[in-house]
Amino acid sequence: xxxxxxxxxxxxxxxxxxxxxxxxxxxxxxxxxxxxxxxxxxxxxxxxxxxxxxxxxxxxxxx
Amino acid sequence: xxxxxxxxxxxxxxxxxxxxxxxxxxxxxxxxxxxxxxxxxxxxxxxxxxxxxxxxxxxxxxxxxxxxxxxxxxxxxxxxxxxxxxxxxxxxxxxxxxxxxxxxxxxxxxxxxxxxxxxxxxxxxxxxxxxxxxxxxxxxxxxxxxxxxxxxxxxxxxxxxxxxxxxxxxxxxxxxxxxxxxxxxxxxxxxxxxxxxxxxxxxxxxxxxxxxx
Numbered sequence: 001x002x003x004x005x006x007x008x009x010x011x012x013x014x015x016x017x018x019x020x021x022x023x024x025x026x027x028x029x030x031x032x033x034x035x036x037x038x039x040x041x042x043x044x045x046x047x048x049x050x051x052x053x054x055x056x057x058x059x060x061x062x063x
Numbered sequence: 064x065x066x067x068x069x070x071x072x073x074x075x076x077x078x079x080x081x082x083x084x085x086x087x088x089x090x091x092x093x094x095x096x097x098x099x100x101x102x103x104x105x106x107x108x109x110x111x112x113x114x115x116x117x118x119x120x121x122x123x124x125x126x127x128x129x130x131x132x133x134x135x136x137x138x139x140x141x142x143x144x145x146x147x148x149x150x151x152x153x154x155x156x157x158x159x160x161x162x163x164x165x166x167x168x169x170x171x172x173x174x175x176x177x178x179x180x181x182x183x184x185x186x187x188x189x190x191x192x193x194x195x196x197x198x199x200x201x202x203x204x205x206x207x208x209x210x211x212x213x214x215x216x217x218x219x220x221x222x223x224x225x226x227x228x229x230x231x232x233x234x235x236x237x238x239x240x241x242x243x244x245x246x247x248x249x250x251x252x253x254x255x256x257x258x259x260x261x262x263x264x265x266x267x268x269x270x271x272x273x274x275x276x
Contacts, residue, residue, distance in 0.1 A: 026189075028190050028193060029189040029190055029192075029193050030193055031193055031196040031197055031200070033200075033228065033229055033232075036229045036230065037229075038196075038197060038200035038201055040197070040201055041197065055228050055229065057193075057196070057210075057212065057228065057234060059189035059190075059192040059193050059196075059210075059212045060189055060212050060213050060215070060238070060239065060240065060241035060242075060243070061187060061188055061189050061215070061241050061242040061243045062099075062187065062213070062214055062215040062240070062241065062242035062248050062253070063096060063098050063099055063100040063101070063185055063186050063187040063192075063211060063214075063253070
């Protein structure tokens with residue numbers, strides 16, 4: 001299991017890019033943290049491992 | 064009216080604990096984007112006595128900004144980076160303000176905000192918000208970053224919260240309401256989100272001072 005935004009999900013073995021696609025998130029509007037560290041967009045092909053904690057922010061417009 | 068910095072410090076002290084003014088006076092806060100969030104955050108921080116602000120925005124004041132931004136009719140057409148320091152100095156002439164009329168990018172961000180312990184993301188477009196958050200977290204790992212996402216529409220103000228995502232990243236907003244959904248932006252909700260972001264900045268400054276004691 002991978003904890004995504006605090007909720008355990010069956011995402012081990014998926015890449016971050018595929019995960020974002022499943023969540024219907026545009027990578028250009030996201031920030032992804034793995035284990036509390038920012039994951040550079042160039043590394044969105046990274047495969048998620050069992051037990052990892054991932055925080056995903058999908059930004060919305062307005063300011 | 065001639066006001067000295069000692070008068071100002073005494074007036075702020077009369078509303079705060081005495082040591083607080085001295086701590087806030089030492090702080091350097093950067094604000095990227097001077098629209099609804101950025102202009103109101105800046106006003107809150109200079110009213111509180113934050114000593115140094117670095118501002119950046121490339122845009123000019125438009126009539127459509129007046130529904131939620133700090134600007135006034137006579138300032139339409141002028142650069143926000145030029146107008147906002149004038150407004151802020153009317154509130155607190157003892158805040159040191161550096162203002163850049165420039166588009167913040169992944170390339171110039173570290174140079175613009177290099178002296179800041181705290182950077183506040185106050186952009187409008189989600190791509191720009193994501194760019195700044197990624198850039199600061201990748202290039203400036205020591206900086207405390209505060210970002211805002213989700214303050215559009217007319218919904219319950221209590222949906223707007225402050226959440227610490229990682230030790231260096233705080234996210235304010237409801238996380239959902241998107242101006243692209245046609246719900247508009249209202250002063251009340253934008254100012255509430257700006258208030259959350261300014262409050263978090265002050266909390267971080269005071270926490271930092273406690274750690275160094």
